Amino acid sequence: MVLISNHTSPQDIWYILIGIPGLEDLYTWIAIPICSMYIVAVIGNVFLVFLIVTEHSLHEPMYFFLSMLALADVLLSTSTAPKMLAIFWFHSRMISFGSCVSQMFFIHFIFVAESAILLAMAFDRYVAVCYPLRYTTILTSSVIRKIGTAAVVRSFFICCPFIFLVYRLLYCGRNIIPHSYCEHMGIARLACDDIKGNIIYGLTMALLSTGLDVILIIISYTMILCTVFQIPSWTARYKALNTCGSHICVILMFYTPAFFSFFAHRFGGKTIPRHIHTLVANLYVVVPPMLNPIIYGVKTKQIQDRVILFFSSMSMCC
Numbered sequence: 001m002v003l004i005s006n007h008t009s010p011q012d013i014w015y016i017l018i019g020i021p022g023l024e025d026l027y028t029w030i031a032i033p034i035c036s037m038y039i040v041a042v043i044g045n046v047f048l049v050f051l052i053v054t055e056h057s058l059h060e061p062m063y064f065f066l067s068m069l070a071l072a073d074v075l076l077s078t079s080t081a082p083k084m085l086a087i088f089w090f091h092s093r094m095i096s097f098g099s100c101v102s103q104m105f106f107i108h109f110i111f112v113a114e115s116a117i118l119l120a121m122a123f124d125r126y127v128a129v130c131y132p133l134r135y136t137t138i139l140t141s142s143v144i145r146k147i148g149t150a151a152v153v154r155s156f157f158i159c160c161p162f163i164f165l166v167y168r169l170l171y172c173g174r175n176i177i178p179h180s181y182c183e184h185m186g187i188a189r190l191a192c193d194d195i196k197g198n199i200i201y202g203l204t205m206a207l208l209s210t211g212l213d214v215i216l217i218i219i220s221y222t223m224i225l226c227t228v229f230q231i232p233s234w235t236a237r238y239k240a241l242n243t244c245g246s247h248i249c250v251i252l253m254f255y256t257p258a259f260f261s262f263f264a265h266r267f268g269g270k271t272i273p274r275h276i277h278t279l280v281a282n283l284y285v286v287v288p289p290m291l292n293p294i295i296y297g298v299k300t301k302q303i304q305d306r307v308i309l310f311f312s313s314m315s316m317c318c
Contacts, residue, residue: 013097013171015190019087020282021178022275030279031088037286038081044293045070048303055306061139062128063303065121066296068148069250072114073289079106080285084180100182101166107183107285109159111258112209116151118251119213122220123147125244130227158205165201169193178274180282206262214255221248246299253288257281 019027052058052067083103086092095103127138162184169191177186188198221244228240261281297303 010097010101010167010171013175015095015097015100015182015187016093016176017083017087017095017180017182018093018176018178019084019180020275020278022273023279027088030282031085034081034088034282034286035085037290038077038085041077041286041289041293042074044297045074045289048293048296051303051306051310058302058306061124061135061144062121064144064148065117065124068151069114069117069121070293072110072117073292075106076110076114077286077289079103079110080181084282087180095182097171100177100187101163104166104182104184104187105159105163107181108162109155112155112158113151114254115210115213116154117148118247118254119216119220120147120151121247122217122251125247126220126224128243129224129240154209158209161201165198166191169195169198179278181285210255210258217251242299246296249295249299250288250292253291257284257288 020030023030048070049067052063052070080103083092083095124139128135131138166184166187169188170193171190172192174190174192177190179186184198184202188195224240224244228237231237231240257280261277261284297307
């Protein structure tokens with residue numbers, strides 16, 4: 001352990017990331033699927049963004065939002081997975097306070113931004129189903145850019161205070177983080193100072209950002225269902241619901257493990273083992289990014305057609 005004197009300056013602190021407490025003997029084997037999922041996530045999402053940017057037929061609001069989601073997935077997995085793999089394979093556990101805070105900021109920033117993007121995608125589906133004739137006039141290129149900018153700006157202003165909240169604390173000796181990456185409360189709990197402000201701000205922002213996004217997504221899909229069940233034709237109903245299928249799957253993958261970690265961390269500390277918390281958190285940053293492009297590729301015919309056409313042209317060139 002690195003010894004730290006009382007009230008050490010944050011710039012002099014080095015933390016030790018344990019990884020997954022209790023599963024140290026399995027690190028090599030745990031790293032293999034995580035590495036595989038990370039590679040698939042990066043390749044799949046980068047290819048999806050490339051496809052949407054280069055294929056003019058995919059220049060529609062839904063696919064622009066999907067490209068934003070894919071880019072956020074790449075950033076989320078890249079900000080966490082390399083350090084996780086370094087811990088599991090090379091026992092590279094040391095991380096400076098500045099690097100830890102930077103990783104914390106990007107993780108929370110990308111999470112809040114992804115939540116906003118999923119809300120934008122729910123609004124896109126609401127307009128497409130409830131106001132199909134006005135779809136292109138409501139979701140113009142200008143509106144899409146403003147929504148994307150608003151998601152980034154909102155996330156920035158929500159997550160910036162986390163940096164000041166951890167820098168204001170006094171640190172005096174504890175430097176072991178029982179996790180594979182840095183997050184706000186993980187850093188705050190190592191301080192020998194009052195962290196009520198950190199707790200209150202974290203909970204408040206979670207409710208006002210992610211919690212509000214979830215409520216608005218539920219409202220959007222409630223209105224979508226009300227509209228769909230007013231359609232007399234079963235075929236038209238199925239077609240309308242099918243356009244939302246991919247997005248619903250992505251929403252469930254994004255929010256389910258997030259809420260599991262959130263509630264388990266606060267209310268299930270004694271009943272759910274710590275290594276389960278940490279393992280779910282580790283899988284959370286690679287599994288959804290890996291599955292998102294696969295889900296959209298399987299369930300969206302336009303993307304399927306573009307992928308087939310792309311590889312067909314590539315094989316002809318070769």
